[in-house]
Amino acid sequence: MHTHILPERLPNFADKFGYGDFIHLEHHKKGFARMMRGQFFFREISSNCWDPKVRVGEYLHFQTPVQVVCTIPVMFSYWAKPADCLDLSRYLNDHLAAIVEDFPEHYIGLGTIPMQDTDLAIQELHRLHELGFPGIQIGSNVNQLNLNEAQFFPIFQACQDLNMAVFVHPWEMMGSEHIGRYWLPWLVGMPAETSRAICSLIFGGVMERLPKLRFCFAHAGGSFLPTVGRVQHGFECRPDLVAVDNDKAPRHYLGKFWVDSATHDPQLLRYILEVAGEDKVCLGTDYPFPLGDLEIGTFIEQMNLPESTVEKIFYKNTLEWLYGTRG
Numbered sequence: 001m002h003t004h005i006l007p008e009r010l011p012n013f014a015d016k017f018g019y020g021d022f023i024h025l026e027h028h029k030k031g032f033a034r035m036m037r038g039q040f041f042f043r044e045i046s047s048n049c050w051d052p053k054v055r056v057g058e059y060l061h062f063q064t065p066v067q068v069v070c071t072i073p074v075m076f077s078y079w080a081k082p083a084d085c086l087d088l089s090r091y092l093n094d095h096l097a098a099i100v101e102d103f104p105e106h107y108i109g110l111g112t113i114p115m116q117d118t119d120l121a122i123q124e125l126h127r128l129h130e131l132g133f134p135g136i137q138i139g140s141n142v143n144q145l146n147l148n149e150a151q152f153f154p155i156f157q158a159c160q161d162l163n164m165a166v167f168v169h170p171w172e173m174m175g176s177e178h179i180g181r182y183w184l185p186w187l188v189g190m191p192a193e194t195s196r197a198i199c200s201l202i203f204g205g206v207m208e209r210l211p212k213l214r215f216c217f218a219h220a221g222g223s224f225l226p227t228v229g230r231v232q233h234g235f236e237c238r239p240d241l242v243a244v245d246n247d248k249a250p251r252h253y254l255g256k257f258w259v260d261s262a263t264h265d266p267q268l269l270r271y272i273l274e275v276a277g278e279d280k281v282c283l284g285t286d287y288p289f290p291l292g293d294l295e296i297g298t299f300i301e302q303m304n305l306p307e308s309t310v311e312k313i314f315y316k317n318t319l320e321w322l323y324g325t326r327g
């Protein structure tokens with residue numbers, strides 16, 4: 001339920017809008033492209049980042065016929081002018097819708113919306129709903145605003161009303177400018193970002209006020225679950241700092257949100273299954289990127305988990321997260 005995809009050809013949005021470091025692609029040799037952020041190199045990608053047939057082939061090698069696809073977080077462009085971000089979001093969402101239409105047995109799409117503008121975000125959310133998308137992907141912060149800020153609540157309210165699931169992915173990692181070396185924004189920043197998002201949604205009362213909204217968090221919830229003892233203790237020992245907007249304890253929300261399985265660590269996954277609950281862990285890979293689980297759950301098959309647990313992780317929990325039902 002956690003894979004990323006891009007259109008093979010992207011318009012040059014910087015030229016189109018006349019400003020900004022929008023991502024564009026340089027197809028410098030067959031099957032490979034450079035993602036460029038303005039004039040700066042961001043990441044090398046290959047055809048499995050855009051070619052739906054190549055992806056299906058690579059997945060079938062691991063007996064996995066269905067991928068939930070969403071854009072790459074660097075495409076969110078929440079920093080852009082809202083109308084331009086809407087334009088970009090619609091382009092990406094139309095591309096996802098076309099792939100789902102062409103390969104309905106292999107792809108499920110999660111849309112992207114301009115979170116920096118509440119009205120435009122809800123407008124695109126309704127369009128996604130009409131197109132049949134079961135949910136959206138959003139960033140762990142929006143221009144460094146936490147997800148409990150009042151301006152985002154109507155968007156979450158609309159997701160709940162439309163029965164749409166929300167996948168929260170870390171991006172624009174806090175403190176990145178101080179930790180650029182050793183890939184630390186990805187290794188340290190991303191898990192912290194995801195915990196920031198979960199803590200904000202709990203302490204800010206969003207989960208409490210929208211109990212039917214189905215959140216799923218990337219990378220097994222980042223550092224939140226491994227540090228939930230500390231978070232809980234902080235809530236108990238300093239309620240004056242922590243329990244100011246919601247008096248329900250963090251542990252109350254365990255088992256109420258979903259996480260993916262991308263831990264690269266059987267021992268940690270066992271803990272996650274115990275703490276989040278075996279009904280709340282979904283097979284998520286972060287394919288096709290190197291930090292992802294590119295053997296698509298093989299380590300889970302080797303854990304000697306009960307067959308019923310493996311079935312839940314491999315598809316039942318994802319169906320329940322996306323649609324609110326396993327049927």
Ligand SMILES: [Zn+2]
Pocket residue numbers: 002004169218286
């Ligand atoms: Zn990812």
